[in-house]
Amino acid sequence: MTGCVFCKIARGEIPACKLLEDDEKVSFLDSNPLNPGHTLVVPKKHYETVMDIPGKELGKLMEIVPALARAIFNVTKAEGLNLFQTNKPCAGQTVPHVHIHIIPRNSRDGFSFGWRQGRYKEGEMEGLRNELIKALGVKL
Ligand code: AMP
Ligand code: ZN
Numbered sequence: 359m360t361g362c363v364f365c366k367i368a369r370g371e372i373p374a375c376k377l378l379e380d381d382e383k384v385s386f387l388d389s390n391p392l393n394p395g396h397t398l399v400v401p402k403k404h405y406e407t408v409m410d411i412p413g414k415e416l417g418k419l420m421e422i423v424p425a426l427a428r429a430i431f432n433v434t435k436a437e438g439l440n441l442f443q444t445n446k447p448c449a450g451q452t453v454p455h456v457h458i459h460i461i462p463r464n465s466r467d468g469f470s471f472g473w474r475q476g477r478y479k480e481g482e483m484e485g486l487r488n489e490l491i492k493a494l495g496v497k498l
Pocket of ligand 2 (some may be wrong): 363403454
């Protein structure tokens with residue numbers, strides 16, 4: 359897609375510190391890392407979000423994640439890793455081309471998700487499950 363920064367990286371039109379690459383996907387260091395070694399894994403074909411990419415293609419993208427994760431974990435001497443994925447601006451997506459973040463973590467980096475987990479009202483979870491099952495096309 360014209361103007362898309364990750365499409366430009368995939369086509370080699372702008373530079374990136376690339377790691378693994380094949381015909382379908384490319385991985386490279388995030389230029390504004392949460393921690394050094396923060397890596398992005400990107401399909402070469404433009405899809406905006408995880409709702410748009412076919413499951414098979416997402417599967418192929420994920421194939422290189424374990425090898426990247428091991429290398430990042432070992433080289434950066436991380437204590438842990440997060441896989442992170444954003445869809446739409448309200449969920450933090452700034453580049454509208456689907457991507458997976460691999461983020462090396464250590465106990466002193468001070469990041470916190472700040473999640474406030476809620477509770478369902480009586481019957482709400484079951485009702486929602488029924489709607490989701492219907493949307494998924496599964497017969498109850
Ligand atoms: P997100 O906010 O989840 O959409 O993630 C987009 C990520 O892309 C951010 O972490 C940016 O730092 C990163 N990014 C944007 N442009 C580039 C670029 N040219 N090279 C490497 N990383 C980039
Ligand atoms: Zn793109």
